[in-house]
Amino acid sequence: MNLEDEEITFVEPVYAPWDGRRVPVTLLGGYLGAGKTTVLNEMLARTDVPIAVMVNDVGDINIDAALIRRHDGDTLDLSGGCVCCSLKNGFLEAFGQLRQRPEPPEFVVVELSGIADPRSAAGLSNTPGFVLDSTVVLVDLDQFMELEGPESVVADAVRTQVRAADVVLLSKRDLVDQSMTARVTARVEEIAPGVPILPAASAHSAAGLIGLGARRPILDVGSGASLFDQYRTRTIEIPGTTTRAALDDLLDDLPESVLRAKGIVQIETGELLLVHVVGRRRTVESLPMAESAEPTDLVVIEV
Numbered sequence: 001m002n003l004e005d006e007e008i009t010f011v012e013p014v015y016a017p018w019d020g021r022r023v024p025v026t027l028l029g030g031y032l033g034a035g036k037t038t039v040l041n042e043m044l045a046r047t048d049v050p051i052a053v054m055v056n057d058v059g060d061i062n063i064d065a066a067l068i069r070r071h072d073g074d075t076l077d078l079s080g081g082c083v084c085c086s087l088k089n090g091f092l093e094a095f096g097q098l099r100q101r102p103e104p105p106e107f108v109v110v111e112l113s114g115i116a117d118p119r120s121a122a123g124l125s126n127t128p129g130f131v132l133d134s135t136v137v138l139v140d141l142d143q144f145m146e147l148e149g150p151e152s153v154v155a156d157a158v159r160t161q162v163r164a165a166d167v168v169l170l171s172k173r174d175l176v177d178q179s180m181t182a183r184v185t186a187r188v189e190e191i192a193p194g195v196p197i198l199p200a201a202s203a204h205s206a207a208g209l210i211g212l213g214a215r216r217p218i219l220d221v222g223s224g225a226s227l228f229d230q231y232r233t234r235t236i237e238i239p240g241t242t243t244r245a246a247l248d249d250l251l252d253d254l255p256e257s258v259l260r261a262k263g264i265v266q267i268e269t270g271e272l273l274l275v276h277v278v279g280r281r282r283t284v285e286s287l288p289m290a291e292s293a294e295p296t297d298l299v300v301i302e303v
């Protein structure tokens with residue numbers, strides 16, 4: 001037997017802090033100057049649950065971190081590199097720091113650097129104790145056509161960010177007229193077909209985007225209203241006798257206005273499925289028995 005031909009498989013140990021609970025991670029991306037810090041502050045101002053914030057700045061001095069308002073969680077300052085490339089280890093270490101705590105934060109929000117590729121950061125966010133919730137990308141209505149235009153050296157980076165979005169949020173709306181809003185919207189639709197674009201009147205809407213796709217089984221529509229009062233929520237009852245095919249049909253037929261849908265569905269075999277829709281991204285996964293959850297209605301959030 002030739003040992004050299006043998007494939008060596010390294011199985012990573014499964015490590016599940018906090019009894020297997022996974023904290024939802026929201027990535028906030030968008031090019032330099034798109035208003036990410038403003039949006040983040042809006043998010044924090046609208047909720048008092050503990051949110052751990054990571055702020056990434058490629059420079060050595062993290063200006064944005066200094067601008068983040070005080071909140072119940074903490075701000076982890078990630079400066080001197082970009083979490084999607086040169087500061088990957090620093091990013092993972094920040095999750096490691098949170099993991100040391102006896103109690104997890106409710107949510108993690110990461111303000112990406114203006115040049116970051118959110119897809120890379122998204123991959124890193126699925127780490128023990130954490131799960132990617134959604135990627136929200138800001139598009140600056142005032143700058144976008146120029147940044148993405150034929151003369152721009154950053155056009156590729158800007159398009160990459162938009163393509164990575166689960167939801168696009170338009171910022172700087174007060175600086176442009178309606179025709180510019182329409183042009184940018186049409187261009188974003190070309191670049192990222194099917195991604196919901198929030199025609200937000202202000203950055204306020206962003207507050208509703210934290211953690212809505214969260215993994216926790218029951219979304220408490222009543223008491224959690226402050227998190228998403230820009231949106232309509234409704235529930236769709238799913239009979240316990242449904243099949244996987246019928247569930248897929250139902251999800252296929254959700255209208256485009258649906259930003260998020262989540263729930264725990266029991267199919268006729270008894271298996272519990274966690275359904276998680278964010279924009280055009282959809283996951284339906286078998287729920288590990290350890291989570292011992294009950295089926296829920298499908299909670300749908302629409303603009």
Ligand SMILES: [Zn+2]
Nearest residue numbers: 082084085116
């Ligand atoms: Zn990077």
